[in-house]
Every structure is written in structure tokens, then in C-alpha cells.
Amino acid sequence: MRSDITTAESFTSCSRPAEFVVSPESSIRMAEPSWKDYRGIQSFASRLASFYDYHLMTRLRCFLTPLLAGLAVTVLQVVMAVGLLAPEEPLSQRYSALVQHDSYWFMNIIDRGYQTIVPPIDHKVMEVSNVAFFPAYPAIAALLRYAFNVNTGTALLITAQLAAWGFWSYFFLFCRRWKVPGALQMGGTLLILANPAAFFLVAAYSESLFLMALLGFMYWSTAEGRAARVLAGMHGIVMSAARIVGIVCAAFPVVCSVFKTGWRSLFKPRTWVRENRAAVALTVVAACGAFAFFAFCQLRWGRWDFYMLTQAAAWGIVPDYLAVVRPESYRWFVPALNNPIEASQLSMTLGAALLVAIAVCELVPAIRRRAGLPIRAGIYFCAATIYYLSVSGVACVDMESMLRYEFSGYALIVLALLNFLRQFRTPPIWVRALGTAAVALVSAAGLCVQGWYVWNFTRGNWVA
Secondary structure, rough: OHHHHHHHHHHOOOOOOOOOOOOOHHHHHHHHHHHHHHHHHHHHHHHHHHHHHHHHHHHHHHHHHHHHHHHHHHHHHHHHHHHHHHHOOHHHHHHHOOOHHHHHHHHHHHOOOOOOOOOOOOOOOOOOOOOOOHHHHHHHHHHHHHHHHOOOHHHHHHHHHHHHHHHHHHHHHHHHHOOOOOOHHHHHHHHHOOOOOOOHHHOOOOOHHHHHHHHHHHHHHHHOHHHHHHHHHHHHHHHHHHHEEEHHOOOHHHHHHHHHOOOHHHHHHHHHHHHHHHHHHHHHHOOOHHHHHHHHHHHOOOOOHHHHHHHHHHHHEEEEEEHHHOHHOOOOOOOOOOOHHHHHHHHHHHHHHHHHHHHHHHHOOOOOOOOOOOHHHHHHHHHHHHHHHHHHHHHHHOOOOHHHHHHHHHHHHHHHHHHHEEEEEEHHHHHHHHHHHHHHHHHHEEEEHHHHHHHHHHOOOOOO
């Protein structure tokens, strides 16, 4: 019996803290329950710590990978434009060559604020009237300019390129959320990169800010939680303050809700609004960026639509909302490389063909997919809206700049296409080989045309 007690004393003295060892008798009585309690607490604390460490690291890793991928693509775009195609000047001048044409209007707005005569001047003179651009891009660039004490052109470029990083990051975040295979992600990235107008993402234009805000609005409005709704509202305000088309794109949550609940629910509008009040409220909040600009124009010049008046007076923009149904609006000839108007006219035709092809894919019973349809419907709605309003606006000027305006809708269609294709089973190897070859050929041709446009753009020639 004594030998058993000695063995127990040795075990407890080595295995447990000293304060639990009072006497051999008490150690025998307390050994089993005390050791289990201590071990249980230690095990629970370890599991809790590992749980939080695992989930924190997993969440950071999930966001880190798309952010790094977006940064890599943005840097690649800047290197291609500045390092390979800009004029052979010192690096700072090569970088500044991405400030051209409309960029000077944004610089004027930053340096002078919005200035105009009433009524607006009937031709383009920025020193007299510059109320022809929405405020989000110059406002954010002005903040960077005064915060970091850089010149106005550099602030515009930094803003655009940070926004391009944001756009690509949201693109890859969507791919991660949808579990898009790596090969499809690579193909979608190449198709967007190879668009002849893709270089405007890193030039001193507002395309990248609008696209970043639009994709961020879509991403967070389809996420759960109060923080996601706040982030969606913030992105939506920037979106509608960057481009007038953002007002209509703000209806993205409503369109998604309609496709979730079905069209029949619209026959009871009060019930539908009550059940979908979060989507309706988010749409209203997202449109507030443009409404604030209109309110500013009303208070400053007594006309809320002064932006439209300036566009009509100086640029000759008279919207034709039936242009998309007029056969003469479509041009099928191959454009000359040195004629950007013809390129914009062809892009309008190709954009319509792409929208029709997407509609066929979604409607044909043999290939249509129901999963993810509400969010794809919202994306298609925004892409079609961008296309329709752009065509309506520039039809009166022979589709000038349509190549650039259509790029945003094109990027959205590629994103929706990835959501559609990821639902199919892995195709045979010969199908994958044909698809890879097609993407490679289209991308190579698009990058060649884009290179020609970048070469001209950085030398001050008009492209789109």
C-alpha cells in the first residue's frame, strides 16, 4: 500500500503544479479531478486561440491573395504603358505622358474648382466653363494632391491607378467568392486586359474609379452584415458621383431582389417594397453622389441640370434614346488604325452582338444555368445600362469615344461570364485546348491594337 502511495506522490509532484500537492492523502484524493480540470482549461484555451488564429489568418489570406493579384495586374499595365510604349524621355516625363486630353479638364477643375458662365459657353473652353465632368475623380485626386504635396497630374494618375488596383482586386474577390477555376480566372483577366481601351484604367481618366466603385458596390451589396451594407453605400455614392450612368447602376440591388423573388411579386408593390426595403434603401443611398452634384449645381447656378446643359452646349451632346434600334447606327467594316471614330463605331456594333450572345446563353434551355442568376442579372443590367446610355449620348457625334465608354460594360460582361461558366463540369481536353487558343488569339490581337493606341495616346493623339 505504501508503495502505491509513493508512486502517486511521484506522479502528482511531476505532473501538477506544486500548490495542488498538500499531502499524500490529499494528493491521492485531488489528483484525478484537479488534473482533469486543469487539463480541460488548458485544452479549451488552446483550442480557442487556435480557432481565432485560424479564422483570422484564413480571412486575411482570402483578401490578401486577390489584393496581390490585383496589384500585380495594375503594375503590369503601368509598366507596359510607361516602360514600353511611352515616348523615350526621362521616367517622370514618360509617366506624365498618361495625362492627356480629358485629364486637363480634371486638372482645371482641381486647380480652379467648378467655374462657368450662365448660360454655358457654346464651345470647349475650360477656362470659361468646365462643368462637364462629374466630381468624384477630381475631388479624390485633390485630396491626394494636398495630402502628399504632389502636382495635380501626378495626383490624378495615382488616384486612377489606385482605383485600377481596387477594380482588379474586386474582380479577383468575386472569382474567389464564386470559386472560379484558375484557368477561367486567367482567361477572364486576359480578355479584359486585351481590350483596346483597357489602358484607360491607368491613365488620368475616371474609368478606373467608376469601375472600382461599381464592382465594390456589387460585391458588398451581395454580402451579409451591417458593415457590408455600409461599405456598399460608400462605394455606391462614389460610383454615382463619378459617372452619370451610376445613377441607374445604383438599382443593382433592386434588380437582384426582383430576380430572387420573381416578377410576380411586383404585382404587390407595397408588399415587395416592405420585404425588400434594404435593397431599395441601398439604391437610394448609392444615387446620392449624383444627387449631391445636382444640388450643388442648383444652389450655385440655379439649374440642377447644368452638367447636361454644358454637355449639350460645348460638346453638342443631344441624347438619342432610339439610336440602339436604328440600323444605321451599326457599322460592320474593319476600322483603320488611324481612325478612332471608326473604331468606336465598330465597338458599338460588337457590344450589341456581345449582349445578344449573352442573352442567348442565358435563355437557351440546353445551356442556361439558374444558379447565380440573380447576381448575373444585376450585372447584365448594369452592363446593358452603360451600353445603352453611352450609345444614346454619343450617337449624335458619330459614336465618338464609344470605345472607351463601352469598356466598363465589357468588363462587367466578362465577370458575369465567369460566373456562368464556372458551373459547368470540366470539359474534355480538346475543348479546353480550343478555348485556350481562342482566348490567346483574341488577347494577342487586342493587345497589339491597344499597344498602337497607347503609343498614340502618350504622344498626345486622340484615341477615344
